[in-house]
Amino acid sequence: MAKPKKTPRPKAETPKGFRDYFGPEVTGRKAMLDAIARVYHLYGFEALETSAVETVEALGKFLPDVDRPNEGVFAWQEGEDEGKGDWLALRYDLTAPLARVAAQYRNDLPSPYRRYAMGPVWRNEKPGPGRFRQFYQCDADTVGAASVAADAEICAMLADTLEAVGIPRGDYIVRVNNRKVLNGVLEVAGLLDPNDPEAHEAERGIVLRAIDKLDRLGPDGVRALLGAGRKDESGDFTKGAGLSDAAADVVMGFMDARRDTGAATCARLRDLVGGSAVGAEGVAELQEIEALLTALGYGPDRIVIDPSVVRGLGYYTGPVFEAELTFEITDEDGRPRQFGSVAGGGRYDDLVKRFTGQAVPATGVSIGVDRLLAALRAKGRMDDRAAGPVVVTVMDRDRMAAYQAMVSELRAAGIRAEVYLGNPKNFGNQLKYADKRNSPVAIIEGSDEAARGVVQVKDLILGAQIAENASLEEWKSRPSQVEVARGALVDEVRAILAQHGLGD
Secondary structure, eight states: OOOOOOOOOOOOOOOTTOOOOOHHHHHHHHHHHHHHHHHHHHTTOEEOOOOSEEEHHHHOSOOOOSSOOOSBSOEEEOSSSTTTSOEEEEOSOSHHHHHHHHHHTTTTSOSSEEEEEEEEEEOBSOOBTTBOSEEEEEEEEEESOOSTHHHHHHHHHHHHHHHHHTOOTTSEEEEEEEHHHHHHHHHHTTSOBTTBTTTTHHHHHHHHHHHHTHHHHHHHHHHHHHTTEEEOTTSOEEEOOOOOHHHHHHHHHHHTOOOSSHHHHHHHHHHHHTTOHHHHHHHHHHHHHHHHHHHHTOOTTTEEEOTTOOOSOTTOOSEEEEEEEEEEEEOTTSOEEEEEEEEEEEEOTTTTHHHHSSOOOEEEEEEEHHHHHHHHHHTTOOOTTOOOOEEEOOSOGGGHHHHHHHHHHHHHTTOOEEEOOSOTTOHHHHHHHHHHTTOSEEEEOOHHHHHHTEEEEEEHHHHHHHHHHOOHHHHHHSOSEEEEEGGGHHHHHHHHHHHTTOOO
């Protein structure tokens, strides 16, 4: 008789392109999102949560192909009857769901509708270093406001948000452009016919994505993508837009149009768009945005007009903006480089129209949460080893109720605390546990201490400092463990936490 085959054990690993987040990372992200939410709320935006799953039809950018709509999204077909159910997908951003909400609840929502949203999004793309298939976004949008004053407000709010989370002035810049200006340039370059908007659509998409990669590829790399194409370091070839040298010159001139002042930049852009009506309209909008921001006190040290900003997504119709961090970090090869973009957005007046058939103006911004967290770490403003709970050790199993009473008192005082619930046989393992938890304090009470009505309070932070740096004499003069009356437990722990900046 054949032996039954053993069921193979599953591999304990995350899927490719995904990752797990542990305590301090989750806590740090929440603290940052809370700070961002306070700024958004201050500006009058309301919170909104939408489903992680949308119909592919509602997402709009991706549609079913031969077997499944797998170009950029995680999608599947609903229902048991194959070929008859709706196609569903995980949201790839927070803007497309907002467009659906604005259309679905248009009779109930105020107009303009101002909302912010925070949560994970998913993209079925090739993962790489620092590039995951699931990541967090944090958005704020105004739906129903045609005035570019709404765009200017988003830019101002973005600057305030970066400062609120710990990025000081001088370490960031918000750059603003207008897709209408770019459309005017494309018209001059022969890539956009106002009478036939669908002509050259594929080439325009390649041009937009190429310009959007200027910071990463440099002018030569972008120029290659405007022409025949580009081969990257891995040998992968990306097909280019196939522009003539003259047309490529026009596009490259647009990217190099930034001047010392916003007025000079707008003048240069006006020259580039020539007789294009839509291009002239875009330049006028940029001038109005700069005037509004100047009046509000947001000068070129915080927000600038920069034609190199285009944003890769195809649904933008007017002003676009991007927040770039300007300080240097060291890359994996030890080379200095600027940190780069952490947020972007723009105006998308046609997105809601897909549902209603009527033009609904909208503008908004999205912050890349993971990148902003990485920036805060690089600036030393994010501690991945945040303080853990006070650990009450177990010296006597029969006195568990007494230990639980201690943590109850600490928690009632607002101090995070827990009893060690592992095997208490080896006391050293309990302290190792406290170290792994990054605990600031350990409480010790054996039968002798209980009989005398005292507890031992061990300052683990000071103990680590003494062990690392102190001489024998300093170690003796700065004991990290003290004995206090049982009734003074909470006060002693609170005093230790305050000494280390961990108090209220």
